[in-house]
Amino acid sequence: MTVPQQEEIRVPVGEPGSMSVIQARRLSKHYGQTVAVAGLSFDVEPGRVTGFLGPNGAGKSTTMRMILGLDRPSGGDVLIGGKHYGDLRHPLRRVGALLDAKAVHGGRSARDHLLCMAQSNALPASRVEEVLATVGLSAAAKRRIGGFSLGMSQRLGIAAALLGDPEILLFDEPVNGLDPEGILWIRTLMRKLAAEGRTVFVSSHLMSEMAQTADHLIVIGKGELIADTSVSEFIGRSSQGYVRVRSNRLAEVADLLGAGELHADHLRVTSMSAGDVGVLTMKAGLPLEELVFVQPTLEAAYMELTKETTEYEAVAS
Numbered sequence: 001m002t003v004p005q006q007e008e009i010r011v012p013v014g015e016p017g018s019m020s021v022i023q024a025r026r027l028s029k030h031y032g033q034t035v036a037v038a039g040l041s042f043d044v045e046p047g048r049v050t051g052f053l054g055p056n057g058a059g060k061s062t063t064m065r066m067i068l069g070l071d072r073p074s075g076g077d078v079l080i081g082g083k084h085y086g087d088l089r090h091p092l093r094r095v096g097a098l099l100d101a102k103a104v105h106g107g108r109s110a111r112d113h114l115l116c117m118a119q120s121n122a123l124p125a126s127r128v129e130e131v132l133a134t135v136g137l138s139a140a141a142k143r144r145i146g147g148f149s150l151g152m153s154q155r156l157g158i159a160a161a162l163l164g165d166p167e168i169l170l171f172d173e174p175v176n177g178l179d180p181e182g183i184l185w186i187r188t189l190m191r192k193l194a195a196e197g198r199t200v201f202v203s204s205h206l207m208s209e210m211a212q213t214a215d216h217l218i219v220i221g222k223g224e225l226i227a228d229t230s231v232s233e234f235i236g237r238s239s240q241g242y243v244r245v246r247s248n249r250l251a252e253v254a255d256l257l258g259a260g261e262l263h264a265d266h267l268r269v270t271s272m273s274a275g276d277v278g279v280l281t282m283k284a285g286l287p288l289e290e291l292v293f294v295q296p297t298l299e300a301a302y303m304e305l306t307k308e309t310t311e312y313e314a315v316a317s
Contacts, residue, residue, distance in 0.1 A: 006295040008134040012304035013128055021045055022041055022044035024043075026076035027076040029059070030038070031284060033093045039138060044199055044201045048215035049202060050217070051203075052203040053210065053217060054219060069085035092164030093119075093164040094164070094166055095166050096164060096166040096169045100157075101176070102153055107271055108148025109157075111141040112160060113145060114128040121163075127164075132159055135155040135158050135162075151178070155182070157174075158186065173203060173205065174204070175204065183209065211298040213232065235298055242269060242294050243291070244267070244270070245277060245288065248287065250265075253288075273293075277291060278291055
């Protein structure tokens with residue numbers, strides 16, 4: 001398949017405060033009696049990576065589908081740069097998205113798949129080779145997509161999202177199937193895109209990745225907004241650090257301090273600093289094997305904040 005050569009098209013990257021932003025207002029989606037999304041309102045701003053978090057069934061994928069016009073809202077509205085996705089003349093030049101890496105024609109080669117997309121949005125064929133190189137698939141460009149591993153499919157989906165050099169990018173679970181090198185690569189890529197002033201909106205269940213990638217968080221549960229804040233503020237207000245104490249005389253240490261939560265092999269103290277614990281135990285002549293302040297984590301904060309909205313919860317045997 002060949003695509004007529006066209007003039008190279010580049011879209012100016014939006015600056016923070018520009019119209020390259022996602023705006024959801026009282027966004028809702030019902031499937032019969034089931035409420036998937038319930039009155040969500042939020043903005044996704046340029047120049048930062050915004051993490052979209054929530055338990056399984058929280059409504060994240062449904063929300064992303066409504067942003068891209070794949071599902072019609074039952075109520076409310078969502079705009080991209082002030083317009084509905086369906087009103088964008090060449091949508092790939094404004095918005096790039098990866099929702100389902102396997103939702104492609106398996107009989108096409110990677111190159112032909114991207115060429116079809118490029119042609120539909122009046123993009124030059126040269127852009128196909130650029131994005132294949134960016135995601136590391138140049139050597140596999142002629143292979144049929146049906147034979148791709150999940151990791152290769154993810155890379156192809158990311159290439160498709162980057163094809164129009166868009167201002168706005170949406171990624172749903174982009175690290176699925178990627179090896180450690182691939183995870184580091186996509187993390188670095190998202191940070192780079194945000195640093196260029198683009199709007200990056202990414203859904204993930206991997207809290208460790210979000211902690212290293214996201215600047216801002218939108219957290220939902222059972223279709224409703226739980227938090228819309230920076231990562232540092234989310235961790236700070238939702239989870240408390242603690243002092244972990246280990247000793248071969250742990251019960252005596254607990255009695256001395258008169259505070260903390262006693263576990264089988266350590267004492268967890270939240271009401272005093274590590275320095276204060278050290279001074280008191282030293283004066284009492286109680287030996288310590290470990291005295292360390294444990295920083296709160298995004299995972300702990302997330303689990304604490306969403307525990308009442310988890311739809312599917314396994315029971316330990």
